[in-house]
Amino acid sequence: MARRAVADVCVIGGGVIGTSIAMAAARCGRTVVVVDPNPGVGMGSTSYSSGIIRAYYTVRESVQFAWEGFHYWQEWEDHIGVADDRGYATYRETGGMILEHRASKPFLDKVVENFAAVGIPFERFDRAEAERRYGMESPLRMQLDPMGPPRSITDPQFGTPNPDDSTTGAVFFPKTGYVSDPNLAVENLRMAAAATGRCEFSFGASVTGLLFSGGEMDGVQLSDGSTIAAPIVVNAAGPHSSAVNAMAFTSDGAPPNDMRTTTRPMRQEVAYVNAPPGVDYDKYGPVLTDIDTGIYARPEFGNRILIGGIEPECDPLEYLDHPSEADPSFTSIHTSYLMRLAMRFPELQLPNSTSTQGIVACYDTTPDWTPIYDRSAIPGYYLAIGTSGNQFKNAGIAGTLMAQLIERGDAGIDQDADPLQLELKKSGTGTVNTARFSRLRDTSISSANVLG
Numbered sequence: 001m002a003r004r005a006v007a008d009v010c011v012i013g014g015g016v017i018g019t020s021i022a023m024a025a026a027r028c029g030r031t032v033v034v035v036d037p038n039p040g041v042g043m044g045s046t047s048y049s050s051g052i053i054r055a056y057y058t059v060r061e062s063v064q065f066a067w068e069g070f071h072y073w074q075e076w077e078d079h080i081g082v083a084d085d086r087g088y089a090t091y092r093e094t095g096g097m098i099l100e101h102r103a104s105k106p107f108l109d110k111v112v113e114n115f116a117a118v119g120i121p122f123e124r125f126d127r128a129e130a131e132r133r134y135g136m137e138s139p140l141r142m143q144l145d146p147m148g149p150p151r152s153i154t155d156p157q158f159g160t161p162n163p164d165d166s167t168t169g170a171v172f173f174p175k176t177g178y179v180s181d182p183n184l185a186v187e188n189l190r191m192a193a194a195a196t197g198r199c200e201f202s203f204g205a206s207v208t209g210l211l212f213s214g215g216e217m218d219g220v221q222l223s224d225g226s227t228i229a230a231p232i233v234v235n236a237a238g239p240h241s242s243a244v245n246a247m248a249f250t251s252d253g254a255p256p257n258d259m260r261t262t263t264r265p266m267r268q269e270v271a272y273v274n275a276p277p278g279v280d281y282d283k284y285g286p287v288l289t290d291i292d293t294g295i296y297a298r299p300e301f302g303n304r305i306l307i308g309g310i311e312p313e314c315d316p317l318e319y320l321d322h323p324s325e326a327d328p329s330f331t332s333i334h335t336s337y338l339m340r341l342a343m344r345f346p347e348l349q350l351p352n353s354t355s356t357q358g359i360v361a362c363y364d365t366t367p368d369w370t371p372i373y374d375r376s377a378i379p380g381y382y383l384a385i386g387t388s389g390n391q392f393k394n395a396g397i398a399g400t401l402m403a404q405l406i407e408r409g410d411a412g413i414d415q416d417a418d419p420l421q422l423e424l425k426k427s428g429t430g431t432v433n434t435a436r437f438s439r440l441r442d443t444s445i446s447s448a449n450v451l452g
Helices: 016-027 060-074 076-080 105-118 127-134 182-195 238-249 332-344 392-410
Strands: 003-006 009-012 032-036 091-093 096-100 123-126 169-173 177-179 199-203 207-213 216-222 227-229 232-235 264-274 287-290 295-300 304-309 357-365 372-375 381-385 421-423 431-433
Touching: 009 016, 009 216, 016 032, 016 182, 016 199, 016 381, 016 392, 060 076, 060 105, 060 392, 060 431, 076 182, 096 105, 105 169, 123 127, 127 169, 182 199, 182 392, 207 238, 216 232, 232 238, 232 392, 238 264, 238 357, 238 381, 264 332, 287 332, 295 332, 304 332, 372 392, 381 392, 392 421
Parallel strands: 003 227, 009 032, 009 232, 032 199, 096 287, 232 381
Antiparallel strands: 091 177, 096 169, 123 169, 207 216, 216 227, 264 304, 264 357, 287 295, 295 304, 372 381, 421 431
């Protein structure tokens, strides 16, 4: 069997998480090979990322982690640290807004408590101020009345205001925004990793097996018949992560899989629509999280609005056995996103069948929408999975975390018994207990949707 390469670390997956891990490991002095079946980095689920950078979560550790991740994007060029003729991915700060009403208040109360504890700025204001900033007499001309709970467009009550609720105000999160070019961000990371002289990228062949020696990792086998010898393998395969895990734990010599939470690929749709006539959403629009209608939205180039879902109960979750099963055609979900946005923007002009815009992609999800950054039961096999949907923002800190887990593992420190207390150096907010991202964690404490 031909051996293509020998390295200290093999990273499976050349998305934003895998490439960030590769850069961090190479900067720690390790030789790294990244394998990806695509022709280049960032061509899988990363290429479909909405790129939203926000820190509002209900769980304190997730808030801390995302706030640290925010600082990587704020200092992205310094983090990359090498010249890139293509330029650098840019974080655009628009602020984030969530209307406050009966449905959103429990979420907002937890978020505000966490923001106050961590020291992250926010504004909580009343209905009058919300109307002044966002209402029908503002430049955005939004309708702020409660429209929930989220409903299917086939529900007779879809689009009907809720007479039993009232919008009492809103919470604004100023340090929120987006990165509009996820591919450029991954190219920046690839350039920085390659600049160390210790990182190579292998494209065009998929992993078909994991190799063991004496019960420990010994590398990966690729679909072209070659192998990469490496005592450390990191699964950062995005929507393919569960398939890679299946290969790992059904291989000869592998111990039983002790994971208490798993990942599954999930089909997702995102819609684009032109802003309402006379509304400059590119200038005035925030990252909008609308718990009342079950969508999020952000500005997009050309004064368009990007719209996605936050997994309300009325929208069925479409899990797949394999990402290749994802139907690329738009469904009623795509239409519902547009119509839900129109509930907030009454002057929105819905596209016709020839002007419909959007994407269909796969997420790599866990039941609690929190990633797994951890070791596994196999010595030398590490997990950076369940990251699609809300971890693009954390790419920088995720690389740092995984590099430190690898260093600790080599030093014989048991992550399960003695979880890494990751120092949050950029935000200066102490440490975060990485047991929150364990494969063995309790999955019942988050909001169980992409908001976390």
